[in-house]
Amino acid sequence: MDAFIRNDQFNFISYQTQVLINGHAAVNDLGVLQALRALVRDKVMDLFEEPGSQETNLIEKITDIKDSNHAEEYLEELKEYVIPFYSVNEKALKKMFPKVKKLRVPDLKGMDYKALSYLGWNDFGQESKYIVANVDGKLKGIKGTFKNSSKKGLCTICHTFSEVGLFVSQSKKTSQGTFVKKGNYICQDSMECNGKLKDLDKLDDFIERVNH
Numbered sequence: 513m514d515a516f517i518r519n520d521q522f523n524f525i526s527y528q529t530q531v532l533i534n535g536h537a538a539v540n541d542l543g544v545l546q547a548l549r550a551l552v553r554d555k556v557m558d559l560f561e562e563p564g565s566q567e568t569n570l571i572e573k574i575t576d577i578k579d580s581n582h583a584e585e586y587l588e589e590l591k592e593y594v595i596p597f598y599s600v601n602e603k604a605l606k607k608m609f610p611k612v613k614k615l616r617v618p619d620l621k622g623m624d625y626k627a628l629s630y631l632g633w634n635d636f637g638q639e640s641k642y643i644v645a646n647v648d649g650k651l652k653g654i655k656g657t658f659k660n661s662s663k664k665g666l667c668t669i670c671h672t673f674s675e676v677g678l679f680v681s682q683s684k685k686t687s688q689g690t691f692v693k694k695g696n697y698i699c700q701d702s703m704e705c706n707g708k709l710k711d712l713d714k715l716d717d718f719i720e721r722v723n724h
Contacts, residue, residue, distance in 0.1 A: 513564075513566045513567065513570075513593065514593075515592075515593045515594060515595045515596075516560070516563070516567055516593055516595070517590065517593050517594045517595065518594070518595055518629065518712070519594060519595075519597070519626065519627060519628055519629045519706060519709070520629050520709045520710055520711055520712050520715075521559045521560075522587075522590065522591070522594050522626075523707065523708065523709055523710045524555075524556070524559060524710040524711070525556055525559075525571075525574065525587070525590065526587055527710060528552045528555060528556055528574065529574060529577050529583040529586065529587065530583070531548070531552055532548065532549065532552055532574070532575075532577045532578070532583070533577065533578070533579060533580055533583055535548045536578045536579065549575040550575075552574060552575065553571075553572060553574065553575050556571055556574055557571060557572075567593075570589070570590065570593070573586055573589075574586060591626065594626040595626075596625035596626045596628075597625045597626075597628035597629065597630070597631065598625075598646070598651055599625060600620065600631065600644065600651065601620060602617050602620065604651075605617050605642075605644070605653070608644060608651065608652070608653030609642065609653050609655055612655065615642075616633075616635045616637075617633070618631075618633040627703070627706055627707065628706050629645075629706055629709050629712060629715060630643060630644065630645040630646075630669075630702070630706065630715060631643070631644040631645075631702070632644070632702030632705070632706075633702060634658060634700070634702075639657055639658060639659060640655060640656065640657060640658055641655075641656055641657075641658035641677070641679055641698075641702075642654070642655050643655075643656075643702075643719075645715065645719050647719060647723065652719070652723065654681060654719070654722055654723060655681070656679045656680050656681040656682075656722065657678075657679075657680045658677050658678065658679050658680075659677055659678050660675070660676075660677040660700055661675075661676050661677055661678065661697065664676065665697050666697065667697065667698050667699045667705060667708075668696040668697055668698050668714065668717075668718050669698050669699065669705055669709065669714055669715050669718050670699060670705045670706075670708040670709040670710075670714065670715075671711075671714050672708045674699050674700075674701075674704065674705070674708070675699065675700045675701065676697040676698060676699055676700060677697070677698065677699075677700045678695050678696075678697055679695065679696050679697070679698050679722075680693050680694065680695040681693070681694050681695075681722040682694075683722070683723070694721055694722055696718060696721070696722065698718070
């Protein structure tokens with residue numbers, strides 16, 4: 513069976529396992545638990561358009577989860593079928609940011625690409641943040657200034673409350689030839705953001721805004 517689960521889908525499934533764990537800890541009524549299991553199953557199955565029989569059998573194992581140990585075993589099995597993010601090297605990243613003379617790249621060899629929906633890293637010395645994401649089937653590099661916030665806020669990408677910073681990108685308005693700056697609060701830690709991302713819509717919306 514080939515990999516068929518995106519990182520954001522895996523995160524959503526992981527969240528649903530916690531829903532089941534909490535339900536079993538708080539509810540004794542078998543009818544209520546059966547309804548909860550059915551609801552979780554339906555939500556997870558809705559992530560996939562036309563899963564095959566093998567994929568369906570694997571996904572439906574979620575309804576057996578009752579505690580954290582069982583959930584951990586299930587997610588470990590599921591992780592094998594997560595689609596990794598595009599593997600990139602330093603040379604490819606430098607091509608994406610040709611105007612940056614001394615690009616500081618992250619540790620690509622130690623990266624868990626299965627835990628990524630996008631690649632992001634900070635250059636604190638230059639107060640910059642770099643993001644590489646899938647845009648229409650191709651990798652796109654986006655650079656912006658980045659300043660940490662002293663307060664927690666809502667991340668535009670993962671849509672959860674976390675330690676955020678203001679990411680400001682600059683794009684050229686082709687009709688007038690002027691430059692327009694666009695700011696969004698996003699997670700300071702991109703790996704943490706990837707771990708909280710449960711839906712690609714917010715990421716796609718963010719990329720759309722800063723890329724135009």
